[in-house]
Amino acid sequence: MATSDIEIAEHSLQHHFADMDQQKDASTFGMWLFLVTEIMFFGGLFCAYLVYRATYYQAFVAGSQTMNIWLGATNTAVLICSSLSMALGVRCAQIGKTKMMVVLLLITIVFGFGFLGIKGVEYHEHWINHQFPGPNFQFEGAEAGGVNPQNVQIYFSLYWAMTGLHALHMIIGIGLVTWIVIAGARGAYSPDYYSPVENVGLYWHFVDLVWIYLFPLLYLISKKHGG
Amino acid sequence: MATAVQTTVETDNYLNNGYGLKSWLLTKDHKRIAILYLISITAMFFVGGFFAMLIRLELLTPAGDLVSSDTYNKLFTMHGISMIFFFLIPSVPAVLGNFLIPLMIGAKDLAFPRLNLASWYIYMIGAIFALVSMISGGVDTGWTFYTPFSTTYSNTHVIGAALGIFIAGFASIFTGLNFIVTIHRMRAPGMTWTRLPLFCWSNYAASIIMVLGTPVVAITILLVALERLFHIGVFNPALGGDPLLFQHLFWFYSHPAVYIMILPGMGVISEIVTCFSRKRVFGYEFVALASIAIAVLGFLVWAHHMFVAGISVYAALVFSLLSYLVAIPSAVKVFNWTATLYKGSIRYDTPMLYAFGFIGLFTVGGLTGVFLASLGVDVHVTDTYFVVAHFHYVMVGGMVLAYMAGLHFWWPKITGRMYPEGWAKLSALLVFVGFNLTFFPQFILGYMGMPRRYHAYPPEFQVLNVLSTAGSSVLAVGYVLPMIYFLWSLRYGKPAGPNPWNAVGLEWMTPSPPPTHNFDETPVVTWEAYDYEHQPEEEVRVGH
Amino acid sequence: MVLTGVTVFASFIELGDWNIVLALTIASIKATLVVLFFMHLYYSSKLTKVTMIAAVFFLFLLLALSMTDYLTRGWLTNPGR
Numbered sequence: 001m002a003t004s005d006i007e008i009a010e011h012s013l014q015h016h017f018a019d020m021d022q023q024k025d026a027s028t029f030g031m032w033l034f035l036v037t038e039i040m041f042f043g044g045l046f047c048a049y050l051v052y053r054a055t056y057y058q059a060f061v062a063g064s065q066t067m068n069i070w071l072g073a074t075n076t077a078v079l080i081c082s083s084l085s086m087a088l089g090v091r092c093a094q095i096g097k098t099k100m101m102v103v104l105l106l107i108t109i110v111f112g113f114g115f116l117g118i119k120g121v122e123y124h125e126h127w128i129n130h131q132f133p134g135p136n137f138q139f140e141g142a143e144a145g146g147v148n149p150q151n152v153q154i155y156f157s158l159y160w161a162m163t164g165l166h167a168l169h170m171i172i173g174i175g176l177v178t179w180i181v182i183a184g185a186r187g188a189y190s191p192d193y194y195s196p197v198e199n200v201g202l203y204w205h206f207v208d209l210v211w212i213y214l215f216p217l218l219y220l221i222s223k224k225h226g227g
Numbered sequence: 228m229a230t231a232v233q234t235t236v237e238t239d240n241y242l243n244n245g246y247g248l249k250s251w252l253l254t255k256d257h258k259r260i261a262i263l264y265l266i267s268i269t270a271m272f273f274v275g276g277f278f279a280m281l282i283r284l285e286l287l288t289p290a291g292d293l294v295s296s297d298t299y300n301k302l303f304t305m306h307g308i309s310m311i312f313f314f315l316i317p318s319v320p321a322v323l324g325n326f327l328i329p330l331m332i333g334a335k336d337l338a339f340p341r342l343n344l345a346s347w348y349i350y351m352i353g354a355i356f357a358l359v360s361m362i363s364g365g366v367d368t369g370w371t372f373y374t375p376f377s378t379t380y381s382n383t384h385v386i387g388a389a390l391g392i393f394i395a396g397f398a399s400i401f402t403g404l405n406f407i408v409t410i411h412r413m414r415a416p417g418m419t420w421t422r423l424p425l426f427c428w429s430n431y432a433a434s435i436i437m438v439l440g441t442p443v444v445a446i447t448i449l450l451v452a453l454e455r456l457f458h459i460g461v462f463n464p465a466l467g468g469d470p471l472l473f474q475h476l477f478w479f480y481s482h483p484a485v486y487i488m489i490l491p492g493m494g495v496i497s498e499i500v501t502c503f504s505r506k507r508v509f510g511y512e513f514v515a516l517a518s519i520a521i522a523v524l525g526f527l528v529w530a531h532h533m534f535v536a537g538i539s540v541y542a543a544l545v546f547s548l549l550s551y552l553v554a555i556p557s558a559v560k561v562f563n564w565t566a567t568l569y570k571g572s573i574r575y576d577t578p579m580l581y582a583f584g585f586i587g588l589f590t591v592g593g594l595t596g597v598f599l600a601s602l603g604v605d606v607h608v609t610d611t612y613f614v615v616a617h618f619h620y621v622m623v624g625g626m627v628l629a630y631m632a633g634l635h636f637w638w639p640k641i642t643g644r645m646y647p648e649g650w651a652k653l654s655a656l657l658v659f660v661g662f663n664l665t666f667f668p669q670f671i672l673g674y675m676g677m678p679r680r681y682h683a684y685p686p687e688f689q690v691l692n693v694l695s696t697a698g699s700s701v702l703a704v705g706y707v708l709p710m711i712y713f714l715w716s717l718r719y720g721k722p723a724g725p726n727p728w729n730a731v732g733l734e735w736m737t738p739s740p741p742p743t744h745n746f747d748e749t750p751v752v753t754w755e756a757y758d759y760e761h762q763p764e765e766e767v768r769v770g771h
Numbered sequence: 772m773v774l775t776g777v778t779v780f781a782s783f784i785e786l787g788d789w790n791i792v793l794a795l796t797i798a799s800i801k802a803t804l805v806v807l808f809f810m811h812l813y814y815s816s817k818l819t820k821v822t823m824i825a826a827v828f829f830l831f832l833l834l835a836l837s838m839t840d841y842l843t844r845g846w847l848t849n850p851g852r
Contacts, residue, residue, distance in 0.1 A: 016336035017413075018749070025816075026338045026412045032819050033404045033438055036826040041442035043830040044476050048450070048461060050834055051472050051841055080801075087809040133459040150460060150467040157459040161450065198811075205810045212801050216794035411818060439829045475837045526832060530840065542840035 005096065005190035012193045024195045031199040035206045038169075042210055045162050049217060052158065056151040062139070063155030064221035066131060068122060072219040075118050076211065082111030083208045086177075090201040093194035098184060101197070105181045108204065112174045119167055126156075133157040159218055166214060169207045176200045240643070240740040255340035256743055258641075261326035263347050268314050268322065269710070271354060274361075275309035276703065278302050283665075283696040291683035299682035300367035301383065307370030309361075312392050313354055315626055316484060319491035320402055320437075321350070323633045324430045326641060328406060330734035330741060331424045333415025333750045338408040339401075346401040353395030360387030369680065371481070374462035374473040378454040386455055389448045396441045396448075399487075403437030406430055415733070417752030424732055424756060425514055429494025432518035436483045436490075436525065444480035447473065471537055478529035486525040488622060489589075490518055492629030493560055496582050499636055500564045502730040503579040504571025507757040510563045517556035517563075524553040534605050543602055550600035557593050561586060576728070577651040581632035584659045588624025592617055595670070610680075613673025619666045628658065631709065638713065639727045643739045644720030650712045657705030664698025731762050 017023040053060045089104035130138035133156050139149040180200050183189070189197055241258045244250075251259055281302050285293040294302065325343065329336050337343050360366055366388040368377040377385050410431050414423070450461055451473070460466025462473040501508045508514055530538055530546040564586055573579070595617040598604050608614060639645050668691040673679075677688050684692070726735040733750055734741075754761070807813040812820060 014340075015744075016334065016338075016340065022412060026408050028815075029412065029819060029822075030339060030342075030404060030408045032822055033407055036822060037400050037404070037438055037442045039442075039826045039830055040439055040833075041446050043833055044443045044446035044450075044479075046830070047476060047833050047837055048472060051469065051837065052461075054838070054841060055469075056467070080805075083805060083809050134457045148467065154460055154467055157461050161453065202810055205805055209802050209805055212798050212805070213795075216798050220794045439826070443833065471840070472837075475840065479833055479837075526829060527836065530836070538840040539843040539846065541843040541846060542836075545836075545839055 005192050012188075020192060024193075027195045027199060028202075031202050035202060038206060042162075042165065045158065045165065046213075046217075049158050049162070052151075052154050053221075056148075056154065059147040059151030060155045061221050062147045063152045063159070064219060066126070066129070067159075067219045068125070069219055071118050071122055072215050075115050076215050078111050078115045078118070079208045079211050082108045082115070083205050085111065086201050086204045090194070090198050093184070093189050093197040094191060096191045098187065098189065101189075102181055102185050105177055105184065109174055109177050109181070112170055112177070116167060116170060116174075119163065126160075131156050132160065162214055162218070166207065166210050169210070173200075173204050173207050176203060239742055240738065241743045242643075242740050244743045253344075255336070255344060257325050257329055257337050257340065257343055258741065258743075260343050260347055261322050262641075264317060264321040264325065264350070267347070267351060267354065268317050271309050271313035272706075274358070275306050275314055276706065278306035278309065279699065280703065282306060283699045285682050286684070286692045287696050289684050289686045289689050289692075294682065296682050297367060298365075300369070300680070301365035303680055304366050304369050304388075305361050308357060308366070308388060308392065310622075311370055311484070311488075312395055313350075313357065315488045315622060316399055317350065317402070318488075318626070318630050319495060319633060320406070320430055320433060320487075321347075321398075323426075323495065323630075323637060324406060324491060325402070327637065327734055328409060328427055328430060329413070330737060330745055331427055331732060332410065332413060332418050333733050333746060333752065334409065334413040335745050337405045338413055339405050342401050343405055346398040346405070349401070350395055350398035353391045353393070353398065356391030356394060357388055358391075360384035360391065363387075371477065372448070372451060372473075374451065374454070374468075374470045375464065378451055378462055379458075379465075386452050389452050393445055393448045393452075396445045399437050400441045403434035403441075406434040407438065415750050415752055418733075419752075421512070421515075422752055422754075422756045423515075424494075425497035425508060425511070425518075426491075426494035428515040429490045429492075429497070429518045432522040433487045433490040435519075435522050436487045440480040440483040440487075440526070443476060444484075447476040447480075450476075471533065474533050474536055475530065478532045479526070482529040482532065483522070483525040485618075485621070486521050488626050489629075490521060492585070492626045492633075493518070493557075495629045495633035495636070496564060496585050497560075498730075498732070499578045499582045499632055500567050501757045501759065502636075502728055503574045503576060503582070504568050505574075505759045505762070506567055506571040507755075507759060508563060509566035509569075510559075511756060514560055514563050517559045520556040521553065524549070524556065528553050528600075531600055531605070534602060535609050547600055547602050551597065554593060554597050554600070557589075561590055561593075577646075577648060577655055578632045578636035580652060580655040581628045581635065581658075584655070585625055585628045585632065588620055588628065588659075588662070592620025592622075592625055595620065608673050610678055611673035612669040612677050612679055615679050616666045616669035616673060619669070624662055624666070628662075631655070631658070634709075634713075636728070637734075638716070639723030640734060640737075640739045640741070642717060642720070643723055644716045645723045645727060646709075646716045646720060647712050650708060654705050654708040654712075657701055657708070659705075661698050661701030661703070661705050665695050665702055666698070668692070668694045668698075729762060731756075731758050 012023075013020055014023060017026065085104045085107040089101050089108060092098070092101035092104060126132065130136055133153045137149070137153050137156070139152045177200055180197055184197065241256055244256075251263065254260060254263075281294070282299070285291070285299060285302070287293075291299065325337070328334075360383075364384055366381075366383045366385055368381050368383070368385060372385070372389065377389075410423070410427055453459060454461055454463065460468045462468045462470050464470060497508055497514060528546055528550040530542060531550045534543050534547075595613070599608070599614065599617060635646060635651060672688055672691050672695075675688065677684050723739050725738050727739075728735075731754075733752070736750070737745060806823065812823060
C-alpha cells in the first residue's frame with residue numbers, strides 16, 4: 001500500500017482546520033495543555049508530600065529506609081533510556097524512517113514493561129512486609145527509631161498513591177505507544193503528518209519527568225541508608 | 228464597515244442537518260453539543276432546585292419538623308453538589324461558550340470536536356454517578372466534603388458522589404482545554420486579540436482556571452475516596468493526618484471555581500450591555516485584562532474559606548490581604564459597564580433587564596465578599612447565613628441572571644425563534660423580586676447569628692425565614708416560566724432573522740439558526756470590536 | 772543525548788550522603804533537559820513555553836502558599852495574649 005506522504009497528510013486533515021500546519025499546531029498545543037493539567041494533578045500529591053514531610057520528617061526518613069535504592073535507580077535509568085528511544089522514534093517519524101520508528105517505539109514499550117516489572121517486585125516486597133496502609137499496616141523498628149508508626153503510615157500512603165498513580169500513567173502510556181506502533185506499521189504517518197507520534201512522545205516524557213522527581217523525594221530522603 | 232456573510236439555503240441549518248438520535252448523540256458539531264449540554268444542565272438545575280425547595284420548606288418553622296437533621300444534611304449537600312458542579316460550572320461555558328465561541332471568532336468548529344463530544348459524555352457519566360448516590364440514600368457531608376467526616380465517620384454514599392464529581396471535573400478540563408486552543412489557534416484572519424469579543428476573553432480566562440485548578444480537586448477527591456476505602460490516614464487526625472490539608476487542597480480549586488462560574492457570566496454581560504446601549508464597551512482593554520487578572524488573583528486567595536478552621540494567623544493575614552485585591556478587577560468591570568451605559572441609547576429588552584439585575588446584585592454580592600475578606604468580620608459571620616446570602620447574591624443574582632440574560636440574547640440565534648417578550652419581562656421581574664426577597668433577609672439573619680446548615684433555629688428568626696421561603700416560591704415561578712415559554716417558542720415563536728438585536732459580532736452575520744459549518748467562506752475581520760458607531764439601524768443584512 | 776542520560780544516571784550511584792537540596796537540583800536539571808530537548812520545548816513556540824512556565828508557577832503557588840500556613844503555625848505560642 002504505497003500511499004504518498006502528501007496523500008497521508010491530506011487524508012488526515014480534519015475539516016474544521018484550514019491546513020495541516022494549523023492542525024499540527026493545535027494538536028500539539030492541546031497536548032501541552034493536557035500536560036499542564038497532569039502537572040497540577042500530581043501537584044496535589046506533591047503538596048501533601050511536602051506538608052507531611054515537613055511535619056513528620058523522622059517518620060519519612062524511617063519509611064524511606066525501606067526503599068530499595070538500587071531498584072529505584074535502575075528504574076530511573078530505564079525510564080530515561082525509554083525517553084531516549086521515544087525521542088529518537090519521534091525523530092524517525094519526522095524524517096520518514098518508518099521501520100526504524102517502529103523498532104524504537106517497540107524498544108520504548110519494552111523499557112516500559114521493564115519499569116513496571118521492577119516496580120512490581122518492589123510492591124511485592126512492601127506488601128509482604130505489611131507496608132501497605134490500612135488495618136494490616138505494621139512497621140517494626142519504629143519504637144527503636146523513636147517514630148510514631150502512624151506517621152510512617154502516612155509516608156507509605158503517599159508512596160503507594162504517588163507511585164501507583166505514576167504506574168497507572170505508565171500503563172496508559174504503554175497503551176498509547178502500542179497504538180502508535182500499530183498505526184505506524186500500517187503506514188499512517190509521514191514527515192507531513194506525524195503529530196500523533198509527537199504527542200504520545202510528549203506524554204511519555206512527562207511520565208518520565210514525574211518519576212525523575214518521585215525518585216529523590218521518596219527514595220533518597222535520609223543521609224544514611226542501607227541501600 | 229461590517230459585511231454580512233451569505234449562505235446557500237436559508238433552511239439548511241445545524242438543527243435539520245440530520246435527524247435521529249444517532250445524529251445527535253454522535254455529533255461533532257459544537258452547536259449540537261451545546262444543545263445536549265443545555266438539556267442536561269437544565270435537568271440538573273431543577274434537581275438542585277428541588278432540594279432547595281425542601282430546604283426552604285423545612286426552614287419555614289423554627290423546629291426541625293419536616294425532616295430529620297440527618298436528612299437535612301443530605302438536602303443541603305445535594306443542593307450544593309448539583310448546583311455547583313453540575314449546573315453553575317458548566318452553564319455558560321458548556322452551553323453558550325460551546326455554541327458561540329467558534330462563531331464569534333470565525334471558525335468552523337472548536338479545535339477538538341471529538342473531545343468536545345467526549346466531554347459531554349463524561350459529564351453525563353459523572354451526573355449519573357451523582358444522581359445514583361442521591362437516589363440511593365444521598366450524601367450528608369456538605370458539598371465541601373470536609374474530613375475526617377467525609378473520609379471516616381459519614382455513613383452515606385460519599386464515594387459515589389465523589390466519583391461523580393471527579394468524573395465531571397474531566398468534562399470541565401476538556402472544555403477548558405478546547406477553548407484555549409481554539410481561541411489561540413483558530414481565529415479568522417483579522418480577528419486579533421484586541422478585536423476579540425469580551426465573551427471570548429472571559430471564557431478564555433475561565434478556561435485557564437479550569438485547566439489549572441480542576442486537577443487539584445480531582446486528586447483531592449480521589450484521596451478522599453482512597454481514604455474511605457483503605458482507611459489510610461492522610462486527612463484523619465486520629466491517624467496523624469491533617470484535615471486542614473484537605474481544606475487547602477480542596478479550596479485551591481474551589482475558590483477559583485467560583486471565578487470559573489462568574490467570568491463567563493461577566494462575558495455575557497459585556498456583550499449585552501454594549502448591544503443594548505449601542506455603544507462600544509468603555510475601556511475594552513481594561514475589561515479584557517481584568518478577566519485575566521481575576522483568573523490569576525483568584526488562585527491566591529483560597530484560605531479565606533479557612534480563617535476559623537485553624538490555620539496560622541499569619542497565613543490568614545496574607546490571604547485576607549490577597550482577598551481584598553481580587554475585588555479590584557471585578558470592580559473595574561462594574562465601573563466599565565456603567566460607563567458604557569452612560570450616554571448610551573438604551574433599550575430595555577429582556578436580556579438588558581437581566582443585565583441590569585446582574586450589575587446591581589453582583590455588586591451587592593461582591594461587596595459583601597469584601598466584608599468577608601476582613602478577618603474580624605469573618606470571625607463573626609462565618610458559617611452563618613451571611614455567607615450563604617453572599618454567595619447566593621454572586622452566584623444566583625450574578626451568575627444565574629447572566630445565564631438567563633445570555634439565553635434570551637442568543638436564543639434567536641440558537642433556535643431561529645424569538646421568545647415572547649411580555650412573558651420574558653414578567654419572568655425577569657419575578658426572578659429579581661423573588662431573589663431579593665429570598666436572600667436579602669439572609670444577610671440580616673446571618674448577622675444576627677443564625678448558623679448555616681442547621682435545620683432548626685431559634686424562634687426569633689422565624690419571620691425572616693418565612694420571608695425568605697416566600698421569596699423562593701416567587702423565584703421558582705420566575706424560573707419555571709422561561710422553561711415553558713422557551714419550549715413554546717420552538718414551535719410558535721416568531722421566526723428571527725440573522726440579527727434581531729442589530730448587534731455587532733460575527734455570530735450575528737450567520738443565519739439563525741446557523742448552518743452546520745458556520746461560515747461558507749472564512750470571514751475576514753476588518754472592523755474593531757463593538758463597532759456600533761458604524762452599525763446601521765436597519766435589520767436586513769444582505770450582500771457578501 | 773545518550774551521554775546526558777548516562778552521566779546523570781551515574782551521579783546517582785554516588786548519591787549516598789547528599790541531602791535533599793542537591794538531589795532535587797539534579798532532578799530539576801534532568802527534568803529541564805528532558806523538557807527542553809526530548810520534548811522539543813527549546814524549539815517550540817513562545818506560547819508553549821509560556822504555558823509550561825505558567826504550569827510550574829501555579830504549582831509553586833500551591834506549594835508555597837500552603838506552606839505559609841504550615842510553617843507559621845508554631846509562631847504564635849500564646850493566642851489572644
